[in-house]
Amino acid sequence: MPRIAIGGFLHETNTFGPSKASYADFDGASGYGPIRHGDEVFAHLSNVNAAIAGAIAEGRARGWEMMPALWCAASPSAQVTEDAFERITGALIDRIAAAIPLDGVFLDLHGAMVTEHLDDGEGEILRRLRDRIGPDVPVAVALDLHANVTPLMFAQADLLESYRTYPHVDMIATGARAATVLAQMIETGRKPEKTFLQAPFLTAISWQSTWTDPARGLYARLAEIAQDVTALSFNMGFPAADFHDCGMSVLAYGPRADGAAHAMMDAVAAAEPDFRGRVYSPADGVAEALRLAAHARRPVVLSDTQDNPGAGANSDTTGMIRAMLAAGAPGAIGNLFDPAAARMVHQAGTGATVRLALGGHSQPGDTPLESEFTVEVLSDGTFPCPGPFYGGRVMQMGPSAALRIGDLRIALTSAKAQMADREMFRALGIPPEEEKIVIVKSSNHFRADFQPISEAVLVCAAPGPMAVNPATLPWRRLRPGLRLEPLGAPFNGDPA
Known part of the structure; x- marks a missing residue:
């Protein structure tokens, strides 16, 4: 019976927002309820639209011995306070480490967390996790479609699997897909090859809905390409986080990962002119x-x-x-x-x-x-x-x-x-x-x-x-050359 640690810590950070996320916001002040510890994760999250629910269902079907650490979320806001990040991350990692020996780890993360002291919240969570569990234990992560994926996140996790709908009505399915690949890694003893690409432009979230084009067509194309690989994700990114790796990305896993990633990114590039829409005063x-x-x-x-x-x-x-x-x-x-x-x-x-x-x-x-x-x-x-x-x-x-x-x-x-x-x-x-x-x-x-x-x-x-329109924001720290809107001017590295 595989021993799998599970947990989650979710926040989407708008660095231009008016208020930060404190520990209290994660522990019940934001509408998501208090931090859930241990078996409370099963009691409160098994039947809601969350990626961890999909992982729990898949784990139960496979007979896993699941070791729940904690799960929490807060409404999107400005940066997560250093106090909140350190307290929650410390508890999450300590609880996972206490469950060692482990055959695998599943985490439900957002992918766009910025803190008072860190640009890459999820990358740091995964780095600290690796320091405790070692390089060999497979780690699968479910991400939001709006994740601003970083090289550190990509390097530390063996799988990053993202939602494919916006509105996000497939969180459970995403968790199940990630858990399925985690099971394959455990059964075969092998981790998949992987490729990570970043897109050269930002898009406003108002035009990212998968109910309408161009996103609807792009995710239909993703479903086609995904048939040839172990896993494939297209993250449209959260275009309000002022740091180097803000933006869209493609993640592919499996023997043909490189070809699949480039095919998907070609489709994204072709759709760039269509990421615009009518806005009313x-x-x-x-x-x-x-x-x-x-x-x-x-x-x-x-x-x-x-x-x-x-x-x-x-x-x-x-x-x-x-x-x-x-x-x-x-x-x-x-x-x-x-x-x-x-x-x-x-x-x-x-x-x-x-x-x-x-x-x-x-x-x-x-x-x-x-x-x-x-x-x-x-x-x-x-x-x-x-x-x-x-x-x-x-x-x-x-x-x-x-x-x-x-x-x-x-x-x-x-x-x-x-x-x-x-x-x-x-x-x-x-x-x-x-x-x-x-x-x-x-x-x-x-x-x-x-x-x-x-x-x-x-x-x-x-x-x-x-x-x-993200081009109107006072950017200071994006990577030079990233276009601030579809077909727009590139960021030249100078503060706005």
């Missing part, structure tokens, strides 16, 4: 939504993409709210993160009219919306999200409320998590299917649950820290 987006909603039977969904907490924003900007109020447009928006306002409305009670300075606390140039709001619904913020992205995860959003101002309803929360499941509205008494216009603070994950009920989806760029 807040006023123009609301005007177009009203035009479409006049004859629609389903909601028009607007993506408030630059305030996406799934990409490191604070989910508290007011640009889209102001545009809706100026147009007198009916609808709903969520989530609006403002713990202080949530405390005030809970003290006031359901049905009360409360004067608030709502949101607008984190983005330069944005200001709180000062007005009176009606408190329609109060909640403790704990509920399951059954949609395809969260996959049954129990959210812990803290004291929450549905507020009304004019014809606009606002989902107010005390924790940050992007609006990617309709239940996040429903739990506050707002059925999104019945709204004319629905605004989500999300870039693409919302599509899995909202696009099937939408008349149209429009991408809007209200002020926020997750730039819809």
Whole structure:
């Protein structure tokens, strides 16, 4: 019976974001729940949309003796604090080392973690792991599609296997694929040949959805090429991490890895001109939504993409709210993160009219919306999200409320998590299917649950820290020559 250590530590870092991820954010303050240790990993993560769930299922089917270390995640933000990284990494590695002798290790990582003291969080985790378990124990890692893969990560892991969908609805399948290759390494005693390539341009996350081209076509091509190798991944990268290895990459494993990697990268290069799309200003987006909603039977969904907490924003900007109020447009928006306002409305009670300075606390140039709001619904913020992205995860959003101002309803929360499941509205008494216009603070994950009920989806760029065009960010540390947008100017090494 193979002895396999399993664990996970996930964070997507926007180095331009307004707030950092502390230990408390990983231990329950960000909507993902507390750090899970030991058998708690089995109890809480076996049946949710997470890569570790796929590894657990595959391991049970193969009769592995699995040794769970810990698993945790925090909402994307600015850098992980040194304290959080060192405490969590130390505990993760110590627990894995305590399980030695081991036949293999499976880790559920994101791939785009930057800390206060390290550019390459995952590379350092894997380096420290190797120092403890030695060079021979096979290590398989599941990564997010947005991983900024580094040479250190590639060198220290025997397999890096990434999601193939955005919205990420295949996390379980990814974990299972990685576990399958880990099993092959254990059974054969051999590790696969591997090739790693980095693409020469950045792409905005708003145009990375695998529900639309060019990403849809690229992942179809990946599925074709992958038939000839042990494993193949295309990472579209997270284009808001200011360090040398930010960007897209291809990873291939097996006897024909080099040819497969270059074939996939050729497809990526050919698709470069197509990684662009229509972006609306807040006023123009609301005007177009009203035009479409006049004859629609389903909601028009607007993506408030630059305030996406799934990409490191604070989910508290007011640009889209102001545009809706100026147009007198009916609808709903969520989530609006403002713990202080949530405390005030809970003290006031359901049905009360409360004067608030709502949101607008984190983005330069944005200001709180000062007005009176009606408190329609109060909640403790704990509920399951059954949609395809969260996959049954129990959210812990803290004291929450549905507020009304004019014809606009606002989902107010005390924790940050992007609006990617309709239940996040429903739990506050707002059925999104019945709204004319629905605004989500999300870039693409919302599509899995909202696009099937939408008349149209429009991408809007209200002020926020997750730039819809990465070329507008004040880059300082990228690798010279990397194009800052598709077909755009290369980074010349000088600080912006």
